[in-house]
Amino acid sequence: MARVLLENVTLEKGILCPVHSLTLEVRDKEFVSLLAPSGSGKTTTLRIVAGLDRPEKGSVWIGDEEVGDMTPAERDVAMIFQTYALYPHVSVRDNLASPLKVRKTPETEIDRSVKEVAEVLHIEDLLDKRPVTLSGGEMQRVAIGRALIRKPRVYLMDEPLTNLDAKLRVELRAEMKRLQKELGQTTIYATHDEVEALAMSNRIAVLNQGRLIQYDAPEAIYTHPKNTFVARFVGTPAMNMIPCSLEEKHGRKILQAGAFEYDITDFAEAVQGKATGDELVLGVRPAHVELHSKPPVDGGIQASVYVVEPMGRMTIVDVKVGENVFKVKVPHLFEGKPGDSVWISLDPRSVHIFDRKTGEAIA
Amino acid sequence: MQRRTKRQVKRIIRYALIIVVTAFFIFPLIWLGLTSIKPRAVLFDKPSWSSLFFEPTAKNYIDVFYREQYGLPPVRTYFEMLLVNSLLISLASVGLSTIIGTLAAWAFSRFEMRGKNTMMFFILSTRMLPPIATLVPLYLLYRALGFMYTHHGLILLYTMFTLAFSVWMMKGFIDEIPKELEEAAMVDGHSRLGAFFKATLPQALTAMAATAMFCLMTAWNEYAFALVVTGTDWTHARTAPVQLAKTFGESGYNWGLITASELIYLIPVIIITFIMQEYLLRGITFGTIKR
Amino acid sequence: MGQAPRRKGFLSRILESGRALKWLMVAPALAILLIFVIFPLLWSLGLSFYSYSVMYTPPGVPPTFVGLQNFQKIFQDVNIYESFQRTAYFVALAVGLEFFGGFAIAELLNTRFRGRRIVVTLILIPMMTAPAVIGIFFEYMYNPTYGVVPYFISLVGIKDFNWMTREWVIPAVASMDAWMWTPFMMLIILAGLQAVPRYLYEAAEIDRASLWMRFRYITLPTISPILAIALLFRTMDALKLFDLIFPVTAGGPGAATQFLSVRLYLEVFEYFKTGYGSAFSYIFLVIIIVLSNIYVRVLTRRPQMMAPVEEAVQEV
Numbered sequence: 001m002a003r004v005l006l007e008n009v010t011l012e013k014g015i016l017c018p019v020h021s022l023t024l025e026v027r028d029k030e031f032v033s034l035l036a037p038s039g040s041g042k043t044t045t046l047r048i049v050a051g052l053d054r055p056e057k058g059s060v061w062i063g064d065e066e067v068g069d070m071t072p073a074e075r076d077v078a079m080i081f082q083t084y085a086l087y088p089h090v091s092v093r094d095n096l097a098s099p100l101k102v103r104k105t106p107e108t109e110i111d112r113s114v115k116e117v118a119e120v121l122h123i124e125d126l127l128d129k130r131p132v133t134l135s136g137g138e139m140q141r142v143a144i145g146r147a148l149i150r151k152p153r154v155y156l157m158d159e160p161l162t163n164l165d166a167k168l169r170v171e172l173r174a175e176m177k178r179l180q181k182e183l184g185q186t187t188i189y190a191t192h193d194e195v196e197a198l199a200m201s202n203r204i205a206v207l208n209q210g211r212l213i214q215y216d217a218p219e220a221i222y223t224h225p226k227n228t229f230v231a232r233f234v235g236t237p238a239m240n241m242i243p244c245s246l247e248e249k250h251g252r253k254i255l256q257a258g259a260f261e262y263d264i265t266d267f268a269e270a271v272q273g274k275a276t277g278d279e280l281v282l283g284v285r286p287a288h289v290e291l292h293s294k295p296p297v298d299g300g301i302q303a304s305v306y307v308v309e310p311m312g313r314m315t316i317v318d319v320k321v322g323e324n325v326f327k328v329k330v331p332h333l334f335e336g337k338p339g340d341s342v343w344i345s346l347d348p349r350s351v352h353i354f355d356r357k358t359g360e361a362i363a
Numbered sequence: 364m365q366r367r368t369k370r371q372v373k374r375i376i377r378y379a380l381i382i383v384v385t386a387f388f389i390f391p392l393i394w395l396g397l398t399s400i401k402p403r404a405v406l407f408d409k410p411s412w413s414s415l416f417f418e419p420t421a422k423n424y425i426d427v428f429y430r431e432q433y434g435l436p437p438v439r440t441y442f443e444m445l446l447v448n449s450l451l452i453s454l455a456s457v458g459l460s461t462i463i464g465t466l467a468a469w470a471f472s473r474f475e476m477r478g479k480n481t482m483m484f485f486i487l488s489t490r491m492l493p494p495i496a497t498l499v500p501l502y503l504l505y506r507a508l509g510f511m512y513t514h515h516g517l518i519l520l521y522t523m524f525t526l527a528f529s530v531w532m533m534k535g536f537i538d539e540i541p542k543e544l545e546e547a548a549m550v551d552g553h554s555r556l557g558a559f560f561k562a563t564l565p566q567a568l569t570a571m572a573a574t575a576m577f578c579l580m581t582a583w584n585e586y587a588f589a590l591v592v593t594g595t596d597w598t599h600a601r602t603a604p605v606q607l608a609k610t611f612g613e614s615g616y617n618w619g620l621i622t623a624s625e626l627i628y629l630i631p632v633i634i635i636t637f638i639m640q641e642y643l644l645r646g647i648t649f650g651t652i653k654r
Numbered sequence: 655m656g657q658a659p660r661r662k663g664f665l666s667r668i669l670e671s672g673r674a675l676k677w678l679m680v681a682p683a684l685a686i687l688l689i690f691v692i693f694p695l696l697w698s699l700g701l702s703f704y705s706y707s708v709m710y711t712p713p714g715v716p717p718t719f720v721g722l723q724n725f726q727k728i729f730q731d732v733n734i735y736e737s738f739q740r741t742a743y744f745v746a747l748a749v750g751l752e753f754f755g756g757f758a759i760a761e762l763l764n765t766r767f768r769g770r771r772i773v774v775t776l777i778l779i780p781m782m783t784a785p786a787v788i789g790i791f792f793e794y795m796y797n798p799t800y801g802v803v804p805y806f807i808s809l810v811g812i813k814d815f816n817w818m819t820r821e822w823v824i825p826a827v828a829s830m831d832a833w834m835w836t837p838f839m840m841l842i843i844l845a846g847l848q849a850v851p852r853y854l855y856e857a858a859e860i861d862r863a864s865l866w867m868r869f870r871y872i873t874l875p876t877i878s879p880i881l882a883i884a885l886l887f888r889t890m891d892a893l894k895l896f897d898l899i900f901p902v903t904a905g906g907p908g909a910a911t912q913f914l915s916v917r918l919y920l921e922v923f924e925y926f927k928t929g930y931g932s933a934f935s936y937i938f939l940v941i942i943i944v945l946s947n948i949y950v951r952v953l954t955r956r957p958q959m960m961a962p963v964e965e966a967v968q969e970v
């Protein structure tokens with residue numbers, strides 16, 4: 001196992017998903033997700049690490065070596081493609097054995113390894129079949145097997161679960177995490193599904209249009225998003241974003257957005273220090289908004305119910321304060337109807353304030 | 364029910380027409396076959412219903428291979444040598460063309476190259492050239508190189524001839540094979556070329572076979588180039604079409620003999636047509652450009 | 655821990671490097687074409703400026719440079735001019751026959767029916783035959799005395815039908831060409847017809863459009879690029895025609911079937927006017943190149959047209 005370091009990697013020409021000055025370090029045995037919407041350069045990054053594409057600038061290190069000149073074969077990485085890319089005309093067994101055969105591993109050892117890997121992934125009974133006859137999940141596991149079998153230094157996975165149906169996805173997610181922990185593999189995992197990233201990774205690197213935005217542990221990404229992009233991208237339903245301006249009223253500093261007012265006097269200083277102006281964005285996750293049917297003790301804001309979406313054991317309620325819509329996640333059945341008056345209160349500790357111009361987080 | 368019968372009638376007419384059309388196109392070939400088994404006497408009879416009834420003879424087919432001489436045992440005509448020549452030259456050139464073409468097609472498909480489009484267009488345009496126009500310079504070149512009347516001369520020529528088609532067809536096919544397979548192979552540990560052999564080539568085999576078949580037929584039927592290269596005198600590398608034409612020119616009217624030899628020559632083509640119909644359909648309708 | 659494969663040796667590096675590899679792969683193909691096409695073409699271009707004869711110029715004597723004289727002579731050569739005319743006549747006839755015939759048959763085959771596959775395959779065969787062989791045999795069939803075609807025609811009332819005469823030989827040859835290549839046109843047009851979305855016809859039917867209107871406003875616009883391609887391709891091929899005629903008529907009777915390619919052959923291989931022939935072949939080439947340029951342009955301009963057509967072909 002080894003660490004991976006991308007230093008200032010740039011690849012812009014002629015590629016659909018360019019990468020700009022990306023610097024990223026993945027520690028040994030770490031599981032890092034590259035999280036980004038489609039087309040933001042995650043695949044490109046993986047391919048650069050694998051050696052399938054050459055960066056225009058910057059260098060890539062695996063372990064202690066700079067691998068820029070090495071061919072993919074020499075770098076000792078394994079990659080799982082989004083489309084699995086199994087050899088269609090040979091059996092599963094041969095697919096699995098392929099990496100070992102190339103390295104001229106002795107026959108006996110190949111057989112042993114194939115058996116081992118097949119057991120771990122529960123695909124023993126598929127060994128003699130052809131990939132065309134397999135289901136998505138089975139093909140996926142063979143692809144994983146092919147990567148596992150030679151115990152490379154780094155595993156690169158490009159949205160491997162995207163093509164599977166939801167249930168299978170959840171199942172395999174758990175499997176993969178377990179495997180990774182067990183075998184202690186250094187893994188870089190590309191996905192656009194934030195749930196996957198949050199669930200599986202030690203750290204998440206959020207990319208947007210080829211640039212690294214934030215690189216942190218999952219909790220940090222969730223609770224302290226660095227800018228509006230990250231905040232909106234992670235978490236479902238997305239964080240409520242209310243553009244507002246900093247005003248002074250009756251000696252108190254408040255954030256105002258139409259009918260909505262929020263008192264931030266207590267931390268106004270900190271806010272004003274970092275902001276570039278008075279235009280700010282208030283962000284709060286739907287799960288952190290409390291809904292009351294009667295005005296609460298510590299003051300709340302009046303709102304009216306707009307849409308009610310029952311979702312099984314919880315409900316998403318859209319409420320309107322003036323022109324602003326808040327999505328609120330209510331952890332139980334909600335009995336209101338559109339038009340009802342309710343009160344919402346926001347816990348100051350879970351409120352994020354962003355500078356409207358730069359999108360950077362302030363508090 | 365008038366509408367329904369109208370439709371029925373239409374259908375019947377349509378089917379009848381189809382049969383007529385099909386017969387029209389097949390008829391010459393059938394007639395060819397019939398003629399080849401007619402005894403000499405009947406060949407020059409005015410056709411009439413009665414001429415359909417004759418005693419078929421295999422003499423013509425024998426004559427193809429042996430020539431009669433009065434009082435002497437029959438002499439070989441070396442027709443089989445012609446067949447062998449045609450076969451040899453066609454197969455060799457097609458083999459070469461397919462291999463070279465596929466490799467080039469792979470390169471065009473997977474790699475960025477400066478002037479790629481120009482090169483591809485250039486290759487395509489060689490197909491468009493009239494054989495006659497290029498004949499003159501080739502004739503000169505061959506004389507200079509000493510390739511006249513040789514097998515290898517003709518083989519190289521046919522390779523060149525069919526190369527354009529090979530490259531274009533194979534590129535179209537290879538484009539369809541996902542690039543990721545090769546990449547997976549590379550990550551697995553294969554070299555770039557090794558990845559091609561391991562991942563892409565097996566997929567491309569059927570396409571190669573189809574292309575080869577098509578080129579084979581082109582080479583098998585070719586006349587103009589063979590005429591020039593093998594010349595007007597008997598030479599060892601002569602192919603059948605040229606010889607057939609000569610026989611006609613010389614002995615003129617021995618139709619039985621001619622049709623028999625023609626039929627022999629046509630049969631492989633007909634067989635291949637049936638086997639490869641699907642691929643042929645694809646290849647023909649778009650000439651040398653696909654997708 | 656996996657073992658990283660060793661860094662490869664020099665040869666492997668070349669094979670590995672995308673840059674060198676791709677040129678290596680393309681090299682044989684380009685080399686062959688360069689040697690066998692470009693080089694001879696250049697050589698003959700040079701030659702066309704000289705008065706040279708393979709046969710008659712005595713060896714050791716350098717050929718005389720005549721500049722553009724050869725080209726001038728060509729434009730003045732009556733034989734060549736007539737050859738042009740004949741070729742044009744032939745091409746118009748043949749391609750016309752093939753086009754309309756092909757269209758008609760395509761319409762005929764435009765419905766699904768059992769055995770369509772077989773029919774198409776059978777109709778495919780004429781295209782696959784050797785033109786040289788076919789030409790000879792058609793001569794037999796057309797022979798006024800014992801040919802089977804005049805027989806059929808006499809059934810309709812025309813006696814002593816013979817079109818291997820000077821006036822009619824070109825249509826005769828055109829008919830041979832049509833026999834061979836109408837299936838080709840038919841296939842392409844059929845593929846085009848099948849690519850027309852059915853709902854357009856249905857909408858037209860609801861609107862009570864007549865057959866002609868349907869054709870004009872739906873069929874024609876959709877398949878016109880296909881038609882153009884087919885026409886161009888066949889025209890180019892017909893212009894080049896040699897195999898079909900030469901073994902049979904050798905240009906005759908008289909000079910009636912001396913089309914461009916035949917004339918060229920004669921100039922070079924019978925009269926041995928090599929320099930002159932080179933010039934001639936160049937002019938011929940230029941014509942073809944111009945046409946093929948148009949062909950390629952039309953073909954590649956509408957790639958999205960091709961996709962539904964290809965599916966249609968597979969259905970056939």
